[in-house]
Amino acid sequence: MTGKEIRSAIARNWLDKALSAFEIAEVCLEKKNLISCVNRMYYAAFYAASAILANEGKEYGKHTAVRAAINRDFIKIGRMPPEYGDYYNRLFDDRLAGDYEPATRFSYEEVRDLLVKTREFIGWCETLVSDAAKRTDE
Numbered sequence: 001m002t003g004k005e006i007r008s009a010i011a012r013n014w015l016d017k018a019l020s021a022f023e024i025a026e027v028c029l030e031k032k033n034l035i036s037c038v039n040r041m042y043y044a045a046f047y048a049a050s051a052i053l054a055n056e057g058k059e060y061g062k063h064t065a066v067r068a069a070i071n072r073d074f075i076k077i078g079r080m081p082p083e084y085g086d087y088y089n090r091l092f093d094d095r096l097a098g099d100y101e102p103a104t105r106f107s108y109e110e111v112r113d114l115l116v117k118t119r120e121f122i123g124w125c126e127t128l129v130s131d132a133a134k135r136t137d138e
Contacts, residue, residue, distance in 0.1 A: 011054045014054055015051045029108075037111050037115065038106060044122060045118055052129060087118075094114075
């Protein structure tokens with residue numbers, strides 16, 4: 001296996017984790033467990049972000065490092081639509097609030113809207129990884 005093939009396989013594994021976390025987020029929304037839904041959406045986005053970074057041979061051990069890399073290596077230079085950067089940063093903050101601030105509450109509508117954006121973000125990351133894999137195969 002070449003380095004690119006290994007990176008592609010790692011990225012695919014991250015994407016599989018993202019899709020799994022997203023499925024759980026959907027169940028949490030259905031059951032109106034909004035804080036858990038936000039948590040699972042964040043992890044779905046984190047795993048998808050980790051996929052696009054791994055695809056380039058970048059791996060980070062901290063959530064803040066992944067956030068910084070997405071902002072630096074994708075948003076700032078125009079490789080990712082800026083609305084995805086805003087979304088990822090919001091979800092990062094919302095997950096922290098939901099996990100660590102006991103009075104945190106989210107509305108059903110805002111969580112539902114974030115779930116739609118999470119699916120779009122994962123899809124965008126999947127496309128980026130898939131396009132890179134096609135270039136590797138050529």
